[in-house]
Amino acid sequence: MSLQRGAAGLAAVALIFSLAAGACNQGGGSSTIQVDDAWARSSPQMAMAGAVYLTIANTGSADDALVAASVPSSVAATAEIHETVEGESDGMMAMRPVERMVVPANGSVALEPGGYHVMLLDLAAPLEAGTTIEVTLSFEGAGEMVITAEVREAGM
Numbered sequence: 001m002s003l004q005r006g007a008a009g010l011a012a013v014a015l016i017f018s019l020a021a022g023a024c025n026q027g028g029g030s031s032t033i034q035v036d037d038a039w040a041r042s043s044p045q046m047a048m049a050g051a052v053y054l055t056i057a058n059t060g061s062a063d064d065a066l067v068a069a070s071v072p073s074s075v076a077a078t079a080e081i082h083e084t085v086e087g088e089s090d091g092m093m094a095m096r097p098v099e100r101m102v103v104p105a106n107g108s109v110a111l112e113p114g115g116y117h118v119m120l121l122d123l124a125a126p127l128e129a130g131t132t133i134e135v136t137l138s139f140e141g142a143g144e145m146v147i148t149a150e151v152r153e154a155g156m
């Protein structure tokens with residue numbers, strides 16, 4: 001499985017990064033990336049797609065980048081990192097996939113409505129408020145991290 005090899009590669013990179021940074025944290029997982037307030041909007045019955053929002057903080061001294069996201073197939077077939085942009089010609093809001101979202105050293109990036117988000121494509125079932133979704137985030141430096149997003153009622 002190429003995914004497995006990819007994960008191993010990321011883990012190796014993460015190891016190099018933490019050695020280079022002189023990290024002394026034990027017990028696995030990255031100490032430099034923190035994810036907060038992960039949530040998804042509940043989806044109407046007919047919706048084929050959903051979005052997950054969260055805030056990523058990088059407490060390390062080196063830039064990192066979110067390079068992939070995935071969810072169990074029981075949630076959606078595909079997850080992509082998207083950016084919402086205003087079309088230059090028509091002013092309409094559109095989304096485009098992002099291959100690499102930088103999380104600056106000692107900084108943070110918010111994935112929020114109208115901006116970056118983790119797009120869930122081909123939902124297996126509607127996202128129901130009160131449930132949770134496990135999202136695996138892959139970082140260039142910090143490797144993989146599984147976070148839990150809470151599904152909240154659509155609307156304000």
Ligand SMILES: [Cu+2]
Nearest residue numbers: 082095117119
């Ligand atoms: Cu999107």
